[in-house]
Amino acid sequence: MILLCKPKGRQSQGQTMSLHPHLHCIVPGGGLTKYQKWKTAKSKGKYLFPVKAMSKVFRAKYVKALKSRIQPEKELINQLFQKEWVVYAKRPFGHPKAVLEYLGRYTHKVAISNHRILDIGPTQTRFSYKDYRQGAQKLEMSLENLEFIRRFSMHILPKGLVRIRHFGILGSSAKQISIALIHRELGIPIPEKEPRILESHNPRYCPCCQKESMVSIQRLPKRGPPKAVFSI
Template identity: 35%
Template sequence: MSARLEVADIFRRHGEAYRQAHHGHLGRVERRVMSAIELCRTAALGGHIEECRACGAVRVAYNSCRNRHCPKCQTAVARDWLAARASELLPVPYFHVVFTLPAEIAAVAFQNKAVVYTILFRTAAETLRTIAADPRHLGAEIGLIAVLHSWGQTLTYHPHLHCIVPGGGPSPDGSRWISCRPGFFLAVRVLSRLFRRLFLEALRVAFEAGGLQFFGSIADLAGPAAFARLLAAARRRDWVVYAKPPFGGPEQVLAYLGRYTHRVAIANSRLVSLADGKVTFRWRDYRHGRKTKLMTLKADEFIRRFLLHTLPDGFHRIRHYGFLANGRRVARLASCRQLLAVRAPETAFRAEPVTDLPSLTHPCPCCGSPMITLAVWHHGQAPPPRSAWNDSS
């Protein structure tokens, strides 16, 4: 059985040609992402050699790159993150609200990711909290988790924010829990209009402060008159805010978060083939009944689209707001449970324990017995020869 195709295979085979062809337009972040994915779980990053003393099986394990854009390196991170979230769930309906930027604003976002993504997070959260606090709609303080995605199914640039929101919150005086109506959270038309106003105002402020840059096809937006026309046109458009039906329960919320929070632009499981310099992958056509289709791109174009979705250094693409904000989450959740008259849940979703003993690694894939580390090498070092393996029996 042939090995499954990975994004790393595409980068290893066509990455150097891509770097040469786009030498003057490839940024430091993109270069680092390409290098990390190419080297992930190869001898170049270091690793260890382990042996099963029960059956004699020997295995060489290479280190992961741990880059957040790497399709192979998100499973363990997502597992640990979800373990923490499981203990924070409340026994109430949870809703999924999506905020999407229109195409002309997305073009500005691509050239100003850190600034515009920050505005997107801030204004989407403010929109939800403001409308929820209004007694005409809910009249409660809410909490939410927001996750940034920038891709569509075909890897095109499509910045949008996924928000997971408990269906209710404490009253303004903190004396009672206010629940939303069954199956309904907040009116999306009201959310859309406020989001549009808040976002465009924040974008205008950023422009006037000199915080935006414009190149290539949108270079003319550097002029105040052209930028004002952009804002005016965007103000006339309906902005897409979409609220999905509520989740069935905490398990569904966790399953959903597991799929979305640490996702990268494309999973290795969607790749079909790499042949004749072309990449074929599966995608889902949501406009035509979610039908699964195949798309084939030249390797150069596939890499270009993948790199559209790199994030600026240090940028957090998962953020918490309201009573789920990081600084006060534990105390506020305890207060919410008191209002709901429920206990904190016992975490059913647990991360695997971490051992500090370097000699004990993974169970043997053949017999399940513990495997013993024989040798270790680090990034930049050559794997040790068999004669240098440390016999720790």
């Protein structure tokens, strides 16, 4: 699974909405062989690759791709291999709930939450942020309104770009078969889907006054904005 992220939370270099596109990749500690058998990774499935070895492999792969696109000088190649490259890998998740909490932190939040916006003036917008380079110190920043909108707009995904992509055993064309095989190989029963219970809804019921006082103003089309805007 690959999670495409725009800067949010600690990933945004201080929550100032500066552009910092990056990927979060969640990789299982094993996989299915060509014989449809589950194979656990080394170290008893605690992790897939050791971080230090992964850093060296990533460096070699990156330099190889660089050489295939341009003709860098030999001195530059030597300098790249002399430096220690860093591949950041989080500790393995302890349980499925931790995976969902991690994903939800990045997939269901906007660039800035409402409570961080302190003031919106005629020319400037003031908001709070945490500077994690200074021990998560809470600070304030003011930006020109156009600059604030520009930074916020950079976090809006372009049309057609999918935020979360699944590959391998979780790919859309294979996951139904592969997940069933993995459950069988690991001896884990497949949980039954709980039936959805639809509650009755009265569209005229007002949650504020708790009476049937709601009035129909306009029926909106299924697609697109309404044809007219009514002022009440």
